[in-house]
Amino acid sequence: MAAGLVARLRSAGCVFAEDEAALLLDAARLPEAGAPDGVDGAALEALVARRVAGEPLEHVLGWAELAGRRWSVGPGVFVPRRRSELLVDVGAGLLPTGGTAGPPPVPAVVLDLCCGCGAVGGALLLAARAGGTAVELHASDLDPVATAHAVTNVGPLGGIVHTGDLFAPLPPGLRGRVDVLLCHAPYVPTGTLRTLPPEAREHEPVVALDGGDDGLDVVRRVAGEAAPWLAPGGSLLVEVGAGQVEAATAVMRAAGLTAAVVRGAAEDEPWDEPWDERAAPGPPTADGAGGLVVTGTLPR
Ligand SMILES: C[S@@+](CC[C@H](N)C(=O)[O-])C[C@H]1O[C@@H](n2cnc3c(N)ncnc32)[C@H](O)[C@@H]1O
Known part of the structure; x- marks a missing residue:
């Protein structure tokens, strides 16, 4: 079954056909199924048909990998990209190291x-x-389809999810504490949306x-409204493309924040901009994700 599956995926344009075949087989594997290899043939066919029709692999599987963990995603939701691990790394380095107010330690926000x-x-x-370090996590998005997945993903970790436009749905008590x-x-600049890979253009x-x-329209709005929400010395971290660093830095400064740029190790390859991705996102393309983050820090 696997050889035929790989050939079918390859002829549909899946560059990492072997890896994808293994993941799809896994997704259709039911320990209790009567088939000799435990694979539910009808379930597998349904998954493969979706993938061959061009759906992102992550939407078909129902998960995407980031920072070594699988996160729930599905149709209509942005698939996290490995380059965003740089946001995680930079953010972890900027967190206060707890215990500032004596026991019990105050969680970082x-x-x-x-x-x-x-x-x-x-x-x-x-x-x-x-x-x-203990963390009080708030996650917010405009799109209720996305926040439904966020509830699944961060709810069990203790994260609180809000739905609405930027800062609008957040509790006022969060002001000055982030x-x-x-x-x-x-x-992605509007004029270049049409150059995105079809998986993004048609499915995200x-x-x-x-x-x-x-x-940078949304980044500009976020930076402009961020300062009252940040704790003294707190930082805003935005992911941008290579051609946007100068403008994003200026946006941070205009918002009264001290700007810095952090570049991921593999930034030069294999991509230049998110709208010019050479490789499909997702589990089989995990290596060398790079990334680019501009930070803006509020003075203490
Ligand atoms: C590039 S995706 C990133 C999603 C997620 N941070 C990740 O890395 O997987 C951008 C997200 O911004 C959300 N968004 C766009 N405009 C927004 C707004 N005005 N307020 C809140 N969320 C917004 C979209 O719904 C989308 O989920």
Whole structure:
């Protein structure tokens, strides 16, 4: 079955056909199924038909991997990209190391704005916990389809999910308390949306991709409203494309924040911009994701 499956995926244009075949077989494997290899043939056929028709692998599988963990995603939701692990790493490095007010330690406050399925904020919470830092996580997105996945992903970790436009749905009590404000907003310039790979263009919502004329419309709004929500010394972290660093840095400064740029190790390859991806996102393309983050820090 596997050889035929690989050939079918390859002829549909799946570059990592062997890896995808293994993941799809796994997804259709039922321990109790009567088939000799435990694979439910009808379930497998349904999954493969969706993939061959061009749906992102992650939507078909129902999960995407980020920071070594599987996060629930599905149709109509942005698929987290491995390059966003840089947001997690930079955010983890900026968290206060707890205990500032004596026992019990005050948890660090993380806000994942434009959270999509919530993977970035969830991964930061887990990284912080692994390092002994407790986190109060809030995740927020405009799209209720995305926040339904965020509830599945970060709810069990103790994260609180809000649905609405940027800061609007957040509790007022969060003002002035956010230590790390993660924001992977849409940042593809409107004019280049048509150059995105079909998997993104046809299967991810335009509100998750379209960042306006220069791609920074949402980033500009977030930076402009961030300061009253940040704790003294707190930071806003935005993911941008290589051609947007200068403009994003200026946006941070205009918002009264001290700007810095962090580049992921593999930034030069294999992609230049998210709208010019050479490789499909997802589990089989996990290596060398790179990434680019601009930070803006509020003075203490
Ligand atoms: C590029 S996706 C990133 C999702 C997630 N942070 C991740 O990395 O997987 C951008 C997200 O921003 C959300 N978004 C766009 N405009 C928004 C707004 N005005 N307020 C809140 N969320 C918004 C979209 O719904 C989408 O989920």
